[in-house]
Amino acid sequence: MATREAILRHALDLFLERGYGATTVSDIARAAQVATPTVYASAGGKAALFALLLKPAINDPAAAEAAAEARRAEDPRHVLALCAKGARLGQERYWDLVYGLMRRPPEDDLALEAVTEVVAKCREALTAIAEHLMDLGALKTGVGLTEAADTLWFYFGQNAWCSLVGDSGWTFDRAEEWLLRAAIRDLLPET
Structure with missing residues (x-):
């Protein structure tokens, strides 16, 4: 080993x-x-190594628990806060992988499959949170499930963190706070 x-x-x-x-x-x-x-x-081989390196991010129990906690919450703002926290946890914990490897994935079928699996798992969790917000009747008028899921991906998927933390030098705290505010603004009715 x-x-x-x-x-x-x-x-x-x-x-x-x-x-x-x-x-x-x-x-x-x-x-x-x-x-x-x-x-x-x-x-x-090299592609198998790449896939093995991404495996911890794919199977992270802490990220899965954060998503599950968000789906149990009843207050829509708290749901989004938990979503932001969970996304940040995954990005920060696996930053070398996310920013260093996944940002520019190799053009190799097996390696691309590993990246696709990470993205699919993240989108699946965010779609479940969008469904929960919809079930709570919490989304702005006119925002459907697909738009809510896409908005969550836009704000909490890897590209947002790469752009703000990696490219712009923001701290994870600042990025989490800003992304949360933006998601609340775009998804929830004004209170």
């Missing part, structure tokens, strides 16, 4: 430093101080 962990750690470092395309399995093996066949035997 230690060999596999070393391979994954060095793969991540090299993907972040050089980029996915410029990194070879031989580079990863050299950095992990193992033979190239050992990389394939213990973790798979």
